[in-house]
Amino acid sequence: xxxxxxxxxxxxxxxxxxxxxxxxxxxxxxxxxxxxxxxxxxxxxxxxxxxxxxxxxxxxxxxxxxxxxxxxxxxxxxxxxxxxxxxxxxxxxxxxxxxxxxxxxxxxxxxxxxxxxxxxxxxxxxxxxxxxxxxxxxxxxxxxxxxxxxxxxxxxxxxxxxxxxxxxxxxxxxxxxxxxxxxxxxxxxxxxxxxxxxxxxxxxxxxxxxxxxxxxxxxxxxxxxxxxxxxxxxxxxx
Amino acid sequence: xxxxxxxxxxxxxxxxxxxxxxxxxxxxxxxxxxxxxxxxxxxxxxxxxxxxxxxxxxxxxxxxxxxxxxxxxxxxxxxxxxxxxxxxxxxxxxxxxxxxxxxxxxxxxxxxxxxxxxxxxxxxxxxxxxxxxxxxxxxxxxxxxxxxxxxxxxxxxxxxxxxxxxxxxxxxxxxxxxxxxxxxxxxxxxxxxxxxxxxxxxxxxxxxxxxxxxxxxxxxxxxxxxxxxxxxxxxxxxxxxxxxxxxxxxxxxxxxxxxxxxxxxxxxxxxxxxxxxxxxxxxxxxxxxxxxxxxxxxxxxxxxxxxxxxxxxxxxxxxxxxxxxxxxxxxxxxxxxxxxxxxxxxxxxxxxxxxxxxxxxxxxxxxxxxxxxxxxxxxxxxxxxxxxxxxxxxxxxxxxxxxxxxxxxxxxxxxxxxxxxxxx
Numbered sequence: 047x048x049x050x051x052x053x054x055x056x057x058x059x060x061x062x063x064x065x066x067x068x069x070x071x072x073x074x075x076x077x078x079x080x081x082x083x084x085x086x087x088x089x090x091x092x093x094x095x096x097x098x099x100x101x102x103x104x105x106x107x108x109x110x111x112x113x114x115x116x117x118x119x120x121x122x123x124x125x126x127x128x129x130x131x132x133x134x135x136x137x138x139x140x141x142x143x144x145x146x147x148x149x150x151x152x153x154x155x156x157x158x159x160x161x162x163x164x165x166x167x168x169x170x171x172x173x174x175x176x177x178x179x180x181x182x183x184x185x186x187x188x189x190x191x192x193x194x195x196x197x198x199x200x201x202x203x204x205x206x207x208x209x210x211x212x213x214x215x216x217x218x219x220x221x222x223x224x225x226x227x228x229x230x231x232x233x234x235x236x237x238x239x240x241x242x243x244x245x246x247x248x249x250x251x252x253x254x255x256x257x258x259x260x261x262x263x264x265x266x267x268x269x270x271x272x273x274x275x276x277x278x279x280x281x282x283x284x
Numbered sequence: 285x286x287x288x289x290x291x292x293x294x295x296x297x298x299x300x301x302x303x304x305x306x307x308x309x310x311x312x313x314x315x316x317x318x319x320x321x322x323x324x325x326x327x328x329x330x331x332x333x334x335x336x337x338x339x340x341x342x343x344x345x346x347x348x349x350x351x352x353x354x355x356x357x358x359x360x361x362x363x364x365x366x367x368x369x370x371x372x373x374x375x376x377x378x379x380x381x382x383x384x385x386x387x388x389x390x391x392x393x394x395x396x397x398x399x400x401x402x403x404x405x406x407x408x409x410x411x412x413x414x415x416x417x418x419x420x421x422x423x424x425x426x427x428x429x430x431x432x433x434x435x436x437x438x439x440x441x442x443x444x445x446x447x448x449x450x451x452x453x454x455x456x457x458x459x460x461x462x463x464x465x466x467x468x469x470x471x472x473x474x475x476x477x478x479x480x481x482x483x484x485x486x487x488x489x490x491x492x493x494x495x496x497x498x499x500x501x502x503x504x505x506x507x508x509x510x511x512x513x514x515x516x517x518x519x520x521x522x523x524x525x526x527x528x529x530x531x532x533x534x535x536x537x538x539x540x541x542x543x544x545x546x547x548x549x550x551x552x553x554x555x556x557x558x559x560x561x562x563x564x565x566x567x568x569x570x571x572x573x574x575x576x577x578x579x580x581x582x583x584x585x586x587x588x589x590x591x592x593x594x595x596x597x598x599x600x601x602x603x604x605x606x607x608x609x610x611x612x613x614x615x616x617x618x619x620x621x622x623x624x625x626x627x628x629x630x631x632x633x634x635x636x637x638x639x640x641x642x643x644x645x646x647x648x649x650x651x652x653x654x655x656x657x658x659x660x661x662x663x664x665x666x667x668x669x670x671x672x673x674x675x676x677x678x679x680x681x682x683x684x685x686x687x688x689x690x691x692x693x694x695x696x697x698x699x700x701x702x703x704x705x706x707x708x
Contacts, residue, residue: 105701105702105704106701108701108702109701109702109704111702112612112702114611114612114700114701114702115701115702134616134698135616138614138615138616139614139616140614141612141613141614142613142614142615143614145614147609147612147613147702149608149609149612152605152608152609153609154609155293155606155609155610156300156605156606157296157297157299157300157301157606158293158296162292162296166610166613167613167614169286169288169289169292170286170289170613170614170615171614219613229702231702
């Protein structure tokens with residue numbers, strides 16, 4: 047199930063590319079023509095803003111990039127690894143080692159405390175655990191402090207926190223152990239304007255510090271100004 | 285590392301859903317206690333039953349089947365087919381290979397309890413349970429012709445004290461219309477509880493039995509011919525016959541030979557039985573019932589496990605988001621499925637431990653009460669291999685039923701896309 051040798055070799059190499067996608071096509075229904083995705087090339091540490099109308103395949107693209115769906119055509123290289131050449135178990139481990147995730151909502155495991163939610167990836171990946179300094183708990187607390195989560199919330203049940211706080215905790219979870227790439231699926235859509243800008247600022251600053259690339263999906267065009275790279279999905283079918 | 289994470293997650297999840305799961309765990313605990321309790325009592329009751337009489341090597345009576353002889357001599361159920369002549373009893377007594385004999389003469393009753401006419405050998409040699417002797421709780425063993433010793437059950441239910449006078453009835457029925465009113469007996473002693481049929485009988489001397497039947501030759505008292513107590517004191521009563529005798533053999537290797545010899549006794553037709561063999565045969569007849577009881581309890585446990593699965597499947601709907609998070613964070617479908625298995629087995633283990641505690645506490649509280657009121661000796665003892673196996677079967681069964689939601693989740697989470705919550 048795990049492939050430590052494989053993942054470790056990937057990380058020790060200081061890779062230059064975060065995402066490299068070419069000729070990607072996928073269809074949910076074999077009768078329909080497949081969705082075509084534009085080619086993407088994102089340098090390590092750069093951020094990409096992905097927008098498009100609903101139904102344009104944003105979530106499908108994220109699933110393909112995360113290795114949770116297999117493409118019909120084309121290849122996905124994350125940190126110089128063709129993830130769809132890997133077996134299912136190795137792909138899961140690759141995701142644990144190298145990707146952080148933030149969803150639109152319901153980001154947290156309800157029965158874990160704030161801190162346990164942040165440290166969750168370190169339980170799944172030895173690699174990310176090793177990258178925390180000096181300990182997992184210290185790094186989690188540093189991230190929580192940086193994301194302005196008050197200290198008395200750290201041991202508390204996450205279900206009592208506000209949506210804004212929950213999203214910031216999810217960002218902490220994505221950032222811990224400095225993964226190469228963060229996939230963020232409309233993480234700000236449930237937030238008001240103030241919270242949204244603050245969230246984005248914190249996320250991008252911290253990601254920059256860890257040399258982590260962020261792929262940010264949103265339909266909110268106004269956020270695009272924070273990103274150096276932009277891509278629009280149109281949901282092309284051929 | 286992953287196993288530790290799975291364990292941490294499962295425990296946190298159990299704690300998070302503690303209110304619902306505590307109820308399920310309680311149901312399971314009760315049914316496991318029931319299962320364990322019945323198996324435990326089954327062994328104890330069997331033990332107590334098969335040692336209703338111990339230390340006695342042979343029971344000798346008139347020719348009949350071994351169950352019949354056992355039932356009327358030991359359990360006071362049914363009647364003797366015939367008697368054993370006094371001369372036969374005397375010749376057995378002269379046999380040096382027999383260490384002791386307890387003569388038993390039956391036929392009368394006291395308010396539904398058997399009257400057993402015997403002698404001091406009964407107190408001296410009768411053993412029950414794990415070779416326990418009879419003890420007098422109060423007073424002393426009978427000496428005079430009209431002395432009677434009560435079994436513990438008789439004394440308790442009829443609230444008799446030492447020194448009281450009681451009138452025995454003629455015949456073995458529960459209600460008898462002919463009473464030995466001319467010859468009342470004085471209670472001289474009360475036996476300590478034994479938890480055996482000994483408690484439900486009254487004991488008089490063989491001479492007492494003879495004395496109260498003088499003038500009763502036709503089956504009813506003929507006025508003027510019965511004895512008064514004063515008249516009886518001076519006379520010597522030797523019975524014509526006894527009903528049966530318990531025999532202790534000095535060298536037990538000879539048991540089978542002596543049994544054969546008695547069975548072939550030329551003076552009159554006799555039967556000698558091994559009480560242990562007869563008791564196990566009797567238990568086999570009744571054992572069907574307690575096996576059925578155990579089977580039913582097994583089904584109770586299965587029912588509560590199914591209840592547990594029903595609850596887990598209901599909770600599964602609530603866990604869709606959490607599974608989506610774990611999956612996207614890199615948890616494998618196997619890890620997610622294992623959460624269900626760990627949770628289910630942990631609940632079953634908790635139920636087993638609780639059941640053990642409840643059983644132990646219940647037993648240590650109830651056993652003095654049972655002994656005092658029913659003479660039932662149910663001691664706290666280490667569990668037998670069968671009981672451990674039965675207990676271990678519970679988490680194993682829990683593991684198997686947990687495979688149902690585990691497999692469902694495993695299949696679902698394999699097909700899950702990024703950030704997708706499985707819909708039910």
